Amino acid sequence: MPHPRLPIPGEWAVSFSLSKDGGPHFATVTRGGMPMCRLSISGPAVDEATARRDLQRRAEAWIRGHLARAG
Numbered sequence: 001m002p003h004p005r006l007p008i009p010g011e012w013a014v015s016f017s018l019s020k021d022g023g024p025h026f027a028t029v030t031r032g033g034m035p036m037c038r039l040s041i042s043g044p045a046v047d048e049a050t051a052r053r054d055l056q057r058r059a060e061a062w063i064r065g066h067l068a069r070a071g
Helices: 046-068
Strands: 012-017 025-031 034-041
Touching: 012 046, 025 046, 034 046
Parallel strands: none
Antiparallel strands: 012 025, 025 034
C-alpha cells in the first residue's frame, strides 16, 4: 500500500466544481484525463475553502486506496 505521505503520481489530477449558492461541491478525480471518481460534499456550514480542503483530502485518500488495490 502506498504511504499516505508520498506524493500522488503525476498522471492523477483533481478538479473542483465549487458551489457559490449553498449547493453541493464536487471534485472529479482523473487519471491521464479519464474520469475515475467523483466526490461531493454539502451542508450549510461547508464554504468553498472547507469544501476544497476536504475534497482534496478525500480525493488523495481515494487515489491511494485505488493504487493499493491495483498494486
